[in-house]
Amino acid sequence: IHRWATGARAEGGRAGAPPTPPVPTLEGGVDYMTPPITPVADPADPLAAYDEWRCFPVDPGLDADRFITGYQVTPGVRSIVHHLTVYRVTPSEPSLVEGKTNQDVMTELDDASPDRPGWECFGGPSDALPFQPLFAWAPGQNVIEFPAGTGAPVSSKDHFVVQVHYNLHDRAGASAEDSTRLRVRYEDTVERRAVFIGDDGFMTSLFEPDGPDTLPPRQKNAAYTWKRTRAELTLDPALPPIEVLGVMPHMHERGRTFDIRVTSGAQESCIARVDDWDVHWQDVYWYRTPPLLDPSSSLEVTCTFDTRDAQDPVLPGWGTQNEMCNANILVALPMTP
Template sequence: MKNRDIMEALDAESPDRDGWPCFGAAGEGVQPRGIPVSWAPGQGISELPEGTGYRIAKDDWMIVQVHYNLTEEALAGTEDKTKFNVRWADSVEREGHFFLPDDLLNSLASPDPIELAPGEPSVEFSFDFEPGNFLKYVGAESGQLLGVLPHMHQYGRKQRVELVEGDAGPQCVADVQRWDFNWQLYYFYEQPIPLTLDSKLRITCDYDTRGAKDPVLPGWGTSNEMCLAGVFIVPDL
């Protein structure tokens, strides 16, 4: 089935309201081509660096995923009045691509998801993301990292993102020392960071789980956790 057919079938399952459940991406069975932009509490307007943009074809569908509070009884029966605006351009100098690497969240798809130990003032999780794989895919020998979006939930304490090139020491890309869920930004650089085919981004999250009695599982709810660093990459083509 085509994406359009799948989405229309998903929407038809709830004729009393618009939309459909779309955990993770655009809905079960839908194969999205990419992620045009991400937003988190505190971010405000997301302005891409000058001269860059994200390609959207005239026949593309844009699916907006909204995370709702389903546990607050006072919100029951309220309507969603969310609106969003998109700035269009016929062309831009350089095409950018967004990625949302999160190996903690990805472990949900495994038989043994990663758990964060409860009752600890500091629990770390770290993994590597290799942007060189994308550069090879599009036929580029190099690229640039133009921005990063650190993201965790309520147990988040610190996050750092480091660029690792071969045997050289790690280079700081982002360092959040006092995580605040209500103050999340997409940090775009005045000077882009060069990437090679061998570049690695090492993402390390630190959690304070003293408020948890049971192991903290990864997930999209704020009582679960994520270790995500959204990245905006422009290949040198």
């Protein structure tokens, strides 16, 4: 290889080359499309100057309760789709606004911009909607299949809210129209519920009285650490030790390393570490031997960032030029809530 690389680098014979492997495809899935849209950013927004987060309601058309056991996302314009999250909302149930159902709220949100599909939705789908995240996609992922015997529950009464984060900063195709395909595989029964939990102590500092926290500029390794107990992750303290099936770290373009540690009693263990973060190559990482979160467990997340290009403190935020220190974990829970 060295002689070839330092020499003439002659092309080999194509006749004996192996065939190009097929692109992986999720078999047995149902396809859904987000409506065509040309994303627009607000340059005056310091938390998302080059980004738009847009939510689209999608009726999965289920005639019975099912479980999601796999998914695949194919962006229409890969260069601008930063990530995608799918939430579960029950339209017929009461919203967080007195006297209105979830459908009432979603209709009002959608109608607020009649010339564009969906609605603006930084963070979650809406502060007025009770929702449950089902899964997330980011560049680098392809076919995602949940561990055997697990699945994310979806009721026949539920609809999806598909949230797409568009990043328009220095991206080819920034003025293009996107329509992204979501393929979902369902099964009728599973042994345990797969529940997606996401948290980010850096982002939540935006809403604290003395916040937000910031990252110092002009630093090669600016570190940020946050902690949560198992109860603070909204996991029932009455449940026995809970298996962590997988993790999906998430940072933006200045991210360098990512570390999750679990402390249970006197024991501390590292359950996830990314040593060379690449925002264009993210994934869900599954465990061969799932770590456990017992009622006494706490989670500590540390992210480091390269802020040498920043002249001012770097804010947390939804924009790609801001930063996140986002830990997403998929846990296995008993079938009976």
